[in-house]
Amino acid sequence: MHMWKILQGFTSNDLGVQFTVNPRLGTLAKVPSLRKGSSASHKTLHETSFGVMGPRLRNCLPTHIRATSTLNEFKQQMTAFMLSMPDKPPIRGFTSSNSNSILDWRNDR
Numbered sequence: 666m667h668m669w670k671i672l673q674g675f676t677s678n679d680l681g682v683q684f685t686v687n688p689r690l691g692t693l694a695k696v697p698s699l700r701k702g703s704s705a706s707h708k709t710l711h712e713t714s715f716g717v718m719g720p721r722l723r724n725c726l727p728t729h730i731r732a733t734s735t736l737n738e739f740k741q742q743m744t745a746f747m748l749s750m751p752d753k754p755p756i757r758g759f760t761s762s763n764s765n766s767i768l769d770w771r772n773d774r
Contacts, residue, residue, distance in 0.1 A: 667715075668694060668723040669739055680716045691728045694720030725768055 670676040672684055672692065683695040697720075699711045711717060723731065730746055733739040750770050755761045 666739075666743075668719045669733075669736075673734070675736075680719075682716070682720060691731050693731075694723045696720045696724070721768060 667676065668682065671678045671680075671682055672694075684692050685695060686692050697711075697716055699708060703711070726743075727746065730739070730742045733742055750767060752765070753761060754765050
């Protein structure tokens, strides 16, 4: 939701998220890279920050959702998309197929 608001100009882009238009994939958010030689703790902080996870999550959404221009339409399409995703939280003592993240489910399809 926040990434959509940044793109539409409804909130400030204080993270400096950049968007690019791809003729085939639509508007994508640029995932910032990390400098080479960074420590493991910096890599973890970088990979789990909103500045990285926000663009990744936005980019894994279907094109028709990313292309919506009204808030109500975006909410309706996001609700339908989220309800179509399996909800399989990890259960102690059992092996799960993935971490139950949208990023994992989109890559498993």
